Amino acid sequence: MLDDFDRRILRMWQTEPEMTAADLAGALDVPTARVTRRIERLRETGVLRGVSAVIDWAALGYGVEVSLRIQIDKTVAGAFDAFMAAARKVPEVTEMQSFLGRVDLRLTVIARDMAHWQSLYRDRILTLPHIAEIEALMHVATVKTDQALPI
Template sequence: MLDALDRRLLRLWQAEPEMSAAELAAGLDLPAPRVARRIERLREAGIVRGVHGVIDWRALGYAVEVSLRIQLDKTAPRAFDAFQEAARRVPEVTAMQTFLGRVDIRLTAIARDMAHWQALYRDRILTLPHIAEIEALMQVATVKTDQVLPL
């Protein structure tokens, strides 16, 4: 699906995501319209879904990150849908994944400090619908977060 030029373009863009199409073209030693067409084709194919700004939430005063492993009460009709809908409305929830296996859902949440986390956990997380079991894992360090693909 990807040819050698697509791979070169994506490798360069992953390394320098703030580059414009013209800058990418210069880095590839190609005409800007050709690179712009490639980028558009990659977007249309769903390979490039967008370009995102990354905000350092720690710089904004959030010092606590917690991963929550959640088992839902699967005997309740629409338990997954109801839980996910409610969890999306908690602003401090930064990620949500579903799984097959013992853990149904994993949430990642941030808080300013332990007092904020305690209130968030008690007042917002534990009141989410259909929780059968929950385990909170306090993050100590982030070892790797990049999503650079081996192209």
């Protein structure tokens, strides 16, 4: 699906995502139109899903991150969908992943401080529907975070 030219574009963009098509073309020593066409094709095929801003939530005053492992009460029809719909409405839930196995879902939740976390947990998280079991894991440190792929 990807040829060497596509890979070169993606490798460069991963290391310097602020580069424009003209910047990429200059670095690759090819015409800007060629890079632009390739970028359009990468978007059309779904390889490039979009451009986003990466915001450091800690810099905005959120000092607590918690990972929640949740088991859903699967004896209730539609419980999984009802839980996910309700959890999506909690703005402090920054990520939700589903799993096969003992844990059904993992939520990442941010809070300003421990008092805010306690309020969120009691008033928003524990009131989510169809929770059979929940385990909270307090985030201590990020050991590795890397969105770059080995292209």
